[in-house]
Amino acid sequence: MALHDTLLAPVALRSAVLDNGLKLLVQEVHTAPLVSVWCWYRVGSRDEGPGSTGVSHWVEHMNFKGTANIPRDQMKGIVERFGGMWNGYTWIDQTTYLETAGRDALDRMLFIEAERMANGLYEPDECESERTVIISELHGGENDPDQLLDTEVTATAFRVHPYGHPTIGWIDDLRSMTRDDLYGHYRRFYIPNNATLVVVGDVEADDVIGRAEKHFGAIPSESEPARISVAEPAQSAERRVVVEREGTVGYVKLVYHAPAAGEPDFFPMLVLDAVLSGAKGVNLWSSFRGTPPQRTARLYTGVVDRGLASAVSGALLPTADPFLYTLSFTAMEGIGVDTVEAKALAEIERVRSGGIQPEELVRAKRQLRARLVFENDSVTNIAHQLGYFETVTGPGTFPLLRSRIEQVTAEEVWDVARRRLAPSNRTVGWFRPIEAR
Amino acid sequence: MATLARGLSPVRAVLDNGAVVLVQQTAAAPAVTINATFLAGSLYDPDATPGLAYLTARVMDRGTEHRSADALAEALDERGVSLRLNTTRHALTLSCTCLTEDFPDVLALVVDVARRPAFPPEEFAKRRADTITIIRQDDDSPAVRAVTGLVELLYGGNHPYGRPAKGTVPVIEGIDRTAVAAFHSAHVRPAVLSLAVVGDVSPDAVLARAQAELEDWAGAPAGPIVVPPPPASAARRERMFAMPGKPQTDIAYGFTTISRLDPRYCAYWMMNNILGQFGLGGRLAENIRERQGMAYYAFSVFDANVGEGPLMVRAGVDPQNVRRAIDAIDLEVRHLGLEGPTAVEMQETRDSLIGSIPRMFETNESIAEFLQTGEQFGLGLDYDRRLPGLLDAVTRDEVASAAAEVLEPARAAVAVAGPHEGSA
Numbered sequence: 001m002a003l004h005d006t007l008l009a010p011v012a013l014r015s016a017v018l019d020n021g022l023k024l025l026v027q028e029v030h031t032a033p034l035v036s037v038w039c040w041y042r043v044g045s046r047d048e049g050p051g052s053t054g055v056s057h058w059v060e061h062m063n064f065k066g067t068a069n070i071p072r073d074q075m076k077g078i079v080e081r082f083g084g085m086w087n088g089y090t091w092i093d094q095t096t097y098l099e100t101a102g103r104d105a106l107d108r109m110l111f112i113e114a115e116r117m118a119n120g121l122y123e124p125d126e127c128e129s130e131r132t133v134i135i136s137e138l139h140g141g142e143n144d145p146d147q148l149l150d151t152e153v154t155a156t157a158f159r160v161h162p163y164g165h166p167t168i169g170w171i172d173d174l175r176s177m178t179r180d181d182l183y184g185h186y187r188r189f190y191i192p193n194n195a196t197l198v199v200v201g202d203v204e205a206d207d208v209i210g211r212a213e214k215h216f217g218a219i220p221s222e223s224e225p226a227r228i229s230v231a232e233p234a235q236s237a238e239r240r241v242v243v244e245r246e247g248t249v250g251y252v253k254l255v256y257h258a259p260a261a262g263e264p265d266f267f268p269m270l271v272l273d274a275v276l277s278g279a280k281g282v283n284l285w286s287s288f289r290g291t292p293p294q295r296t297a298r299l300y301t302g303v304v305d306r307g308l309a310s311a312v313s314g315a316l317l318p319t320a321d322p323f324l325y326t327l328s329f330t331a332m333e334g335i336g337v338d339t340v341e342a343k344a345l346a347e348i349e350r351v352r353s354g355g356i357q358p359e360e361l362v363r364a365k366r367q368l369r370a371r372l373v374f375e376n377d378s379v380t381n382i383a384h385q386l387g388y389f390e391t392v393t394g395p396g397t398f399p400l401l402r403s404r405i406e407q408v409t410a411e412e413v414w415d416v417a418r419r420r421l422a423p424s425n426r427t428v429g430w431f432r433p434i435e436a437r
Numbered sequence: 438m439a440t441l442a443r444g445l446s447p448v449r450a451v452l453d454n455g456a457v458v459l460v461q462q463t464a465a466a467p468a469v470t471i472n473a474t475f476l477a478g479s480l481y482d483p484d485a486t487p488g489l490a491y492l493t494a495r496v497m498d499r500g501t502e503h504r505s506a507d508a509l510a511e512a513l514d515e516r517g518v519s520l521r522l523n524t525t526r527h528a529l530t531l532s533c534t535c536l537t538e539d540f541p542d543v544l545a546l547v548v549d550v551a552r553r554p555a556f557p558p559e560e561f562a563k564r565r566a567d568t569i570t571i572i573r574q575d576d577d578s579p580a581v582r583a584v585t586g587l588v589e590l591l592y593g594g595n596h597p598y599g600r601p602a603k604g605t606v607p608v609i610e611g612i613d614r615t616a617v618a619a620f621h622s623a624h625v626r627p628a629v630l631s632l633a634v635v636g637d638v639s640p641d642a643v644l645a646r647a648q649a650e651l652e653d654w655a656g657a658p659a660g661p662i663v664v665p666p667p668p669a670s671a672a673r674r675e676r677m678f679a680m681p682g683k684p685q686t687d688i689a690y691g692f693t694t695i696s697r698l699d700p701r702y703c704a705y706w707m708m709n710n711i712l713g714q715f716g717l718g719g720r721l722a723e724n725i726r727e728r729q730g731m732a733y734y735a736f737s738v739f740d741a742n743v744g745e746g747p748l749m750v751r752a753g754v755d756p757q758n759v760r761r762a763i764d765a766i767d768l769e770v771r772h773l774g775l776e777g778p779t780a781v782e783m784q785e786t787r788d789s790l791i792g793s794i795p796r797m798f799e800t801n802e803s804i805a806e807f808l809q810t811g812e813q814f815g816l817g818l819d820y821d822r823r824l825p826g827l828l829d830a831v832t833r834d835e836v837a838s839a840a841a842e843v844l845e846p847a848r849a850a851v852a853v854a855g856p857h858e859g860s861a
Binding site: 072080105134135139140249293307369379 | 799
C-alpha cells in the first residue's frame, strides 16, 4: 500500500452513536500531543427563509456569548487558558465549532461543546450588541470588490434555492431579526441528533467515547428539524450582473451551476477544474488560502500568461445540493473586463469542443492526489474533513475521495465540460471600477 | 515513527559557503515542507527603488538558466507543488510542500530557482505588469491603506520599515530587468540562506541532498544587518485616507517598540497578548466588540524584529464610529500603560502562551517557520524547550513596565482609511 493510501484510508476511525442520536467520530493520531475537537451541526444558510437570512451565522456568533455554566466573558478564553485555539464557521450546509489544544484539555473542550449544544444564554443585550458586530463583518466584506461581486453573482445565479443568499444575510434581515428568532433557530437545530462530534489526535478512542457520553449523554434528543427542500429550476439562458463602484481594478466572474457532491458529475468536474485553474483539494478550512499549482492550467496560460489578468482562481466545493462552480479573474491594469471575459470564454469553449488531453488528465489526478495529502496534514485538518463530509455528504464519502478521482476518465471530463459549462448554465459578473470622486 | 511528544529534535548543519540547513523529521503526513529563506528582503531595496526585492521575488520562478518558464511550471505542476515566493522586510523566501517521493526533485527545483533565475525579458514584463495591478488592488483596500499609512507615520517614508515594501506604481514602472538581476546577484546568496526541511524524510537524506545542491554555490559572506532606529517622536500623529464608496473604515493605531533580541521581549509579548490577543482580542476586543458591538475585529499585533518593530492595533468599524473606536483604543491603551495587567490576566496569558507551544508544531509549515525564526535570531535548537521557562519567569512588574514604556496615547500614531463621513 502506498503512503497516500495509508493516510487517506484512516486507520482506527471509530464511529459510535449515543442514545440521544449524537454521532461520534474518533481517530487516534499520536504524532503530536494534540487533540482537535469539532462539533458539527446540519444547519446553514440553506435553512433560512426570506426575512431570516443570516440567522444561522448570527446564532453561531451567539454561541460564543456565554452559556448557563460558562460566563460570557470566559467563553472565548476558556480554551486559551489551556494553550488551545478555537473558532467556528457557518456556510451553506453546515455550522461547526472547533478547539485544538494539548491532549490534557480534552475534557474541557467536550464540556464547552456540550454547553454550546444545550445551554446557550442568548441574553437580549448580547443579541443586540452582536447585531452591529455582524453588520460590521458584512460591511468589512463589502470593502473587497471581489467579495461584493461574488455576493451579486451568487444571488443572480439562484432564483429559488436558498443557496442564493449570502451566509452572512441581507442587511435588512440583520436589522430586523429579533432575539426570539435567534433563540428559536438555535433550539430547533442544536440538538444531539442533528450533530456530529469529531475528535482526532493523541487520544484513546474508548476513553473519548466514555467522556462524550458523560458530557453529552443527558442532552435529550428532539424531533429532527425539517430542512428546506427545494430544487433550483434549470437555468435556460445566460445571466449577467454588472457592479460599478469606486475602485481601482476590474474583476470578472464566470459562474456555473455545479453538481452536488453526491452526483456522478462531481468528480469529473473536480478534474475539469484542475485542468482549468489548478487543483486545490476539497478542504474548505485550509485548501483555498494559497495559490494552487496552476501555471500549466488552461485559464492561467490562456488569460494570465497572456497579460490579460493578474490572477485566476476556480472554486468547486462538495455541497449537499447543487451549488456553483466559480471562476474568478482579476483584470490586469489597463485591460477591460470585457476583454478578460472574452478570452476566458474562448478557453471554456475550447475545452467544451475538444475535451482534455491525456497528459492533462494524468497531471490533474496527480495534483489532486498530492492536495489530498497536503490538506490532511494535521489533527485539525483531518478532523475538519471527517466532520465536513459526514455532515454535508453523509457517511462513507471521505475515504473514497482518492479512488473516485482515480476512476475519472477523459471522456467524463469532456462530457461535464460540454454540459456544465454551457452558456445557458452561466452567470457572468463584472466589477467595473469607477474613479473615486 | 517520529513523534513530537517531547518537542522538536532538529538537526542543523552549516555548509562551507555559510548556508544553514535545518531538518526536522515528522510523521504527520507523507509530505515534506521546504522553506529556503534568504535575508534579502525589502530592507535591501535602494532608497530610490522601494519594491525591488518584491519584484525580484515575483520574477525569480519564471525560468532559470537551464529551465524555461514553461518547463519549470510543468515540473512543479505535475507534482502538485505550488512554489511561493514571498518577501518581508528582512527575508526573501521560497517555500512549498511536496509529496515525500518528490522531495529530491522538488528540492533541486527550489535551489535552481534560487540560484539561477534567468529573468527572461518577456516574463519580467508580465510580472512587472501584474505587480502594478497588485499595488492598485492594495490602493483600493482600506485595511492595507491604514497599515501602510501607520508604518509610514511611525518610521517615516525613507526608513526600511516605513517605506512601501511592494513599491509604488511609478517606481515599479521604472525598474528594469537589469536592476532585478543585480538585486538577485547581490543579495540572494548562500551565506544568508537558511534552508528548513520538515517532514517525512530523514535528516541524513536531506543533508546529503542539500549538500549536493548547494555546496558549489559561492557568494559574498554575510554582513551585519543594520536597521536605523525609528525617528523619536513625542507627539500624537493622525492621518486620514479618504476612500469614497467604502462601507467600512479601517483603523491602524500604534507605536514603535523593541527589537526581537531585547531582553524585555517576552514581557512585551505577554503585554500585547493581554492588550489585543487573548480570547478574541484581549482588552481591545472586550471593549470595542463585546461591550460596544462596534467592530467585527479589534486586536493588536506585536512584531519585534531585527530593528524596533511596531505594536499595531487594528479595528474595522462603521464610519460613524471612528471617533468612538479610537477613544476606546486610547482608553484601553492608557489603562494598561498606567496600571499594568491584573494578576488574573498574568496567569491566563502565561498559561495560554506556554500551553500553545505544542500547537506551534502542528504542521510542517509552522515547524519550519519556528526553526527559521530561531536561526535568524540565534535562539538555539533547544528554544522550544527553553521557551516555557522564559515565559514563566516574566513577572507582573516586567509586563507593567513594558506597558508603561510604550502604551501612551499621546505618543500614538493613528492612520484611518475609509469614506469621508465620521473622519478621525
